[in-house]
Amino acid sequence: MADQATLTRKDFQSDQDVRWCPGCGDYAILKAVQEVFPSLGIPREKFVVVSGIGCSSRFPYYMNSYGFHTIHGRAPAVATGLKTTRSDLEVWVVTGDGDALSIGGNHLIHALRRNVGLKVLLFNNRIYGLTKGQYSPTSEVGKRTSSSPYGSLDAPFNPLSLALGAGATFVARTVDIYQKHLIEVLHRAAQHRGTAFIEIYQNCNIFNDGAFSYMTDKSQRQEQGIYLQHGQPVIFGGEEKRGIRMKDMRCEVVTLGDGFSEEDCLVWDETNPAMAMLMAQMLPPDYPTPLGVLRAVDRPVFEEQVVAQIQAEIKSKGDGTLEELLHAGDVWTVD
Amino acid sequence: MTSSAVVHDSVEKLSDVVIRFAGDSGDGMQLTGTQFTNTSAVLGNDLSTLPDFPAEIRAPAGTLPGVSAFQVRIADYDIHTPGDAPNVLVAMNPAALKTNIADLEVGGILIVNSNEFNKRNLTKAYYTENPLTNGSLEGYRLFEVELTKLTRAALDEMGLGNRDRDRCKNLFALGMIYWMFSRPLDNTEAWLAKKFASKPEIIEANLRAMKAGWNYCDITGAFQTSRYEVVAAPLPAGTYRNINGNSALALGLVTASRRSGLPLFLGSYPITPASSVLHELARYKHYGVTTFQAEDEIAAVCAAVGASFGGSLAITTTSGPGLALKSEAINLALITELPLVVIDVQRAGPSTGMPTKTEQTDLLQAMFGRNGESPMPVIAPSSPGDCFSVAIEACRMAIQYMVPVLLLSDGYLANGSEPWRLPEVEDLPDLRLEHHGDAEDFQPYRRNPETLARNWAVPGTPGLEHRIGGLEKQDVTGSVSYDPDNHQHMTRLRAEKVERIARTIPPLEVDGDSGGRLLVLGWGSTAGAITGAVNLARKEGVKVSRAHLRHLNPLPSNLGDVLASFEQVLLPEINTGQLAMILRARFLKDIITLSKVQGKPFMRGEILAKIHQLTGASEG
Numbered sequence: 001m002a003d004q005a006t007l008t009r010k011d012f013q014s015d016q017d018v019r020w021c022p023g024c025g026d027y028a029i030l031k032a033v034q035e036v037f038p039s040l041g042i043p044r045e046k047f048v049v050v051s052g053i054g055c056s057s058r059f060p061y062y063m064n065s066y067g068f069h070t071i072h073g074r075a076p077a078v079a080t081g082l083k084t085t086r087s088d089l090e091v092w093v094v095t096g097d098g099d100a101l102s103i104g105g106n107h108l109i110h111a112l113r114r115n116v117g118l119k120v121l122l123f124n125n126r127i128y129g130l131t132k133g134q135y136s137p138t139s140e141v142g143k144r145t146s147s148s149p150y151g152s153l154d155a156p157f158n159p160l161s162l163a164l165g166a167g168a169t170f171v172a173r174t175v176d177i178y179q180k181h182l183i184e185v186l187h188r189a190a191q192h193r194g195t196a197f198i199e200i201y202q203n204c205n206i207f208n209d210g211a212f213s214y215m216t217d218k219s220q221r222q223e224q225g226i227y228l229q230h231g232q233p234v235i236f237g238g239e240e241k242r243g244i245r246m247k248d249m250r251c252e253v254v255t256l257g258d259g260f261s262e263e264d265c266l267v268w269d270e271t272n273p274a275m276a277m278l279m280a281q282m283l284p285p286d287y288p289t290p291l292g293v294l295r296a297v298d299r300p301v302f303e304e305q306v307v308a309q310i311q312a313e314i315k316s317k318g319d320g321t322l323e324e325l326l327h328a329g330d331v332w333t334v335d
Numbered sequence: 336m337t338s339s340a341v342v343h344d345s346v347e348k349l350s351d352v353v354i355r356f357a358g359d360s361g362d363g364m365q366l367t368g369t370q371f372t373n374t375s376a377v378l379g380n381d382l383s384t385l386p387d388f389p390a391e392i393r394a395p396a397g398t399l400p401g402v403s404a405f406q407v408r409i410a411d412y413d414i415h416t417p418g419d420a421p422n423v424l425v426a427m428n429p430a431a432l433k434t435n436i437a438d439l440e441v442g443g444i445l446i447v448n449s450n451e452f453n454k455r456n457l458t459k460a461y462y463t464e465n466p467l468t469n470g471s472l473e474g475y476r477l478f479e480v481e482l483t484k485l486t487r488a489a490l491d492e493m494g495l496g497n498r499d500r501d502r503c504k505n506l507f508a509l510g511m512i513y514w515m516f517s518r519p520l521d522n523t524e525a526w527l528a529k530k531f532a533s534k535p536e537i538i539e540a541n542l543r544a545m546k547a548g549w550n551y552c553d554i555t556g557a558f559q560t561s562r563y564e565v566v567a568a569p570l571p572a573g574t575y576r577n578i579n580g581n582s583a584l585a586l587g588l589v590t591a592s593r594r595s596g597l598p599l600f601l602g603s604y605p606i607t608p609a610s611s612v613l614h615e616l617a618r619y620k621h622y623g624v625t626t627f628q629a630e631d632e633i634a635a636v637c638a639a640v641g642a643s644f645g646g647s648l649a650i651t652t653t654s655g656p657g658l659a660l661k662s663e664a665i666n667l668a669l670i671t672e673l674p675l676v677v678i679d680v681q682r683a684g685p686s687t688g689m690p691t692k693t694e695q696t697d698l699l700q701a702m703f704g705r706n707g708e709s710p711m712p713v714i715a716p717s718s719p720g721d722c723f724s725v726a727i728e729a730c731r732m733a734i735q736y737m738v739p740v741l742l743l744s745d746g747y748l749a750n751g752s753e754p755w756r757l758p759e760v761e762d763l764p765d766l767r768l769e770h771h772g773d774a775e776d777f778q779p780y781r782r783n784p785e786t787l788a789r790n791w792a793v794p795g796t797p798g799l800e801h802r803i804g805g806l807e808k809q810d811v812t813g814s815v816s817y818d819p820d821n822h823q824h825m826t827r828l829r830a831e832k833v834e835r836i837a838r839t840i841p842p843l844e845v846d847g848d849s850g851g852r853l854l855v856l857g858w859g860s861t862a863g864a865i866t867g868a869v870n871l872a873r874k875e876g877v878k879v880s881r882a883h884l885r886h887l888n889p890l891p892s893n894l895g896d897v898l899a900s901f902e903q904v905l906l907p908e909i910n911t912g913q914l915a916m917i918l919r920a921r922f923l924k925d926i927i928t929l930s931k932v933q934g935k936p937f938m939r940g941e942i943l944a945k946i947h948q949l950t951g952a953s954e955g
Contacts, residue, residue: 045797060802066794068644069804071667077634081641085600089794110630313620320622322593322760331576332377
């Protein structure tokens with residue numbers, strides 16, 4: 001048992017051998033989470049990592065906290081039951097694009113609409129890894145895989161739009177190998193009350209290697225990524241600065257200096273739902289990829305309301321006794 | 336109707352009467368039947384009810400699918416079923432007459448609302464001629480009452496429209512039946528006053544209609560020779576309330592929560608006929624109960640599994656189609672060895688089947704409907720009141736053995752009601768339990784040597800951090816394991832844990848001789864009909880024994896001996912012989928199945944006829 005003030009990354013490393021493929025993006029995410037947990041000032045025994053099925057869902061076994069490796073797609077539902085009855089716990093859900101958006105899509109959207117106090121880390125590698133490389137609900141149209149030899153016909157989900165549409169109160173995107181950014185986003189999520197939804201672009205170097213290299217290649221990081229900051233103009237680019245402005249209710253990329261200045265650009269506002277939705281729908285190759293916090297707002301939290309309702313009833317009716325329970329309604333006595 | 340004696344010049348004393356109220360879904364027949372039931376309960380009758388309603392909330396008015404009925408049997412002695420054939424039928428329209436008349440006993444009392452027997456309604460009920468005038472009802476004591484007209488007239492001065500006045504027809508009918516069976520009106524008066532406290536006009540209208548119905552019989556000559564009385568039954572001393580099976584389940588679950596000291600969590604998705612358990616528990620927040628209406632059946636059970644991991648007494652309620660959806664998550668509880676109570680209020684299947692009709696067809700699903708070797712305890716209540724103690728027993732097995740438990744109720748028990756003697760709180764089982772707290776040499780899968788239950792260590796406890804999950808685990812350490820010998824060991828261990836529960840359940844009791852020619856064995860809701868049939872057979876001098884199984888897995892340890900002691904074993908089931916299949920396989924004993932799969936409970940007569948056939952006794 002480690003004192004919470006002195007917790008370190010090591011305290012969250014379990015004794016299990018990590019069995020992801022060498023080079024998998026999951027390692028970087030595990031490292032970041034093990035970095036963030038001890039820094040939050042919360043005792044280790046309060047952390048629970050809940051996962052579904054898939055490569056990412058092995059995550060709890062590698063964390064020396066409480067953990068529950070559940071069944072395919074159902075982690076948000078299991079976590080909802082846990083958090084609703086145990087609001088004292090820090091419940092983190094680890095899931096993947098198949099787990100959260102295919103088989104478990106229903107539970108994800110309902111957790112988001114209820115605003116249960118969960119942190120949902122969606123590792124998006126746009127492929128099924130554990131079942132050996134079939135297309136996933138975030139794979140691009142035309143993707144050739146073992147189950148789509150002539151190209152996938154499915155239009156992909158946009159996880160951020162889906163989360164925003166479901167009423168998420170915290171929506172963010174980051175990338176496995178952007179360790180500093182990833183840790184910043186995890187810290188923001190940890191502070192959020194209600195469901196925090198984080199899409200993490202994660203490279204599967206076996207079945208979908210380079211899925212995000214269009215933006216993660218060193219040369220492209222400034223050109224293809226926008227690092228959103230609340231209250232700051234939406235600007236990106238390397239030597240040549242560019243920005244995003246609103247035109248005809250659409251986002252438009254403009255080059256600064258070329259008749260445009262910072263004043264013409266959108267000023268990022270995490271509380272504006274319309275801006276979040278527009279930003280979520282900026283997709284390559286027409287747009288750079290937005291990263292960071294797209295939405296962060298306060299809304300009543302599910303488990304707090306559940307507890308409040310129970311407390312209010314106890315206050316108004318008194319703590320029920322079994323005698324009262326059994327004798328309620330019309331009773332009669334036989335002598 | 337069993338006649339005892341004529342009391343005085345106009346009131347005939349009856350021992351036992353079966354009344355069925357039938358009308359359109361919008362006619363308020365369930366309410367009418369419930370009021371008659373509650374009044375009779377307070378008068379001290381033994382009683383048993385059988386509501387029968389369509390799945391459609393309001394099928395088109397006047398049509399056959401829209402008929403809703405409520406049967407109640409009251410008696411001055413201990414009864415076990417809502418009765419085979421009604422002695423009295425109230426038919427509020429032609430459709431209600433058509434769908435129910437075949438059940439009415441020959442010579443029975445038939446009250447019809449003659450105002451509704453117009454051409455339009457007759458056509459809707461597919462009558463080509465009016466049954467009131469074509470002589471087809473000559474075998475019954477027919478009372479044609481202008482119920483619509485009389486109700487409207489009774490409310491004339493209230494300034495209500497016909498639509499509002501017609502809503503009170505059922506109270507007029509109730510008033511008539513109250514008069515006919517010498518019941519006081521005050522119980523229903525008090526109920527109306529409470530129910531419609533903010534709507535004095537509705538209270539007044541219903542009261543006037545009920546009193547008008549009462550007065551109508553009192554002053555109409557035709558009824559003077561049709562007044563009856565059923566006196567109180569000699570029930571054991573105690574305090575009673577009338578209870579249906581789903582309410583009793585809810586009370587049992589709250590009781591188990593209080594007696595164990597564990598907070599109650601219910602994850603549920605609405606489904607007929609289980610929903611009212613959710614409704615009832617949702618009202619018990621001041622008992623610390625958390626109810627969670629999930630997005631689907633799977634989320635409902637998964638949330639319960641999550642709550643169980645967190646240390647709650649976790650329940651999920653459903654019916655057959657929902658149980659099918661929950662099976663993967665139940666297995667998660669099974670392999671992670673977390674306590675969970677799964678309640679299946681069975682209904683007629685397969686698929687959507689007949690949602691409002693009863694069946695016992697999920698036994699094999701409960702026993703075997705999961706992937707892999709996945710034995711779990713299965714238990715079934717035998718009457719509405721028994722649902723209370725079976726719910727407590729299910730919770731006991733779940734938390735003491737760290738297993739998911741399946742409780743099989745059914746639609747008949749869920750909606751049927753009977754007087755229930757309230758237990759004394761101090762007599763209820765003591766289920767106190769503390770979660771594991773000792774961090775010294777902690778291992779998540781270390782077991783209690785007696786029960787084989789693993790440690791229930793809940794998140795938030797310092798020093799007990801551990802991981803569980805659906806992958807096979809090494810015994811003791813709980814680490815993921817693909818070791819062949821460990822898998823064989825864990826498979827055997829999970830079965831052994833369930834088998835050891837048999838050490839804590841009472842042996843099967845045989846009612847009657849402990850061996851002989853014929854044993855009538857049953858499980859679940861057939862108890863009443865079997866008891867009734869066996870009692871009738873014994874009155875005729877037929878030697879027959881009876882036993883009823885509460886625990887279906889594990890089975891009572893003396894069951895094999897009991898079965899071997901009888902030449903013949905008859906097993907009536909509301910399925911095609913599911914328990915019989917299990918018992919044959921387990922004990923190599925031939926079992927005679929009496930099967931009924933009609934969405935309806937057994938009638939005593941059906942079981943009695945089979946007893947006659949097997950014993951060579953003559954009919955009747």
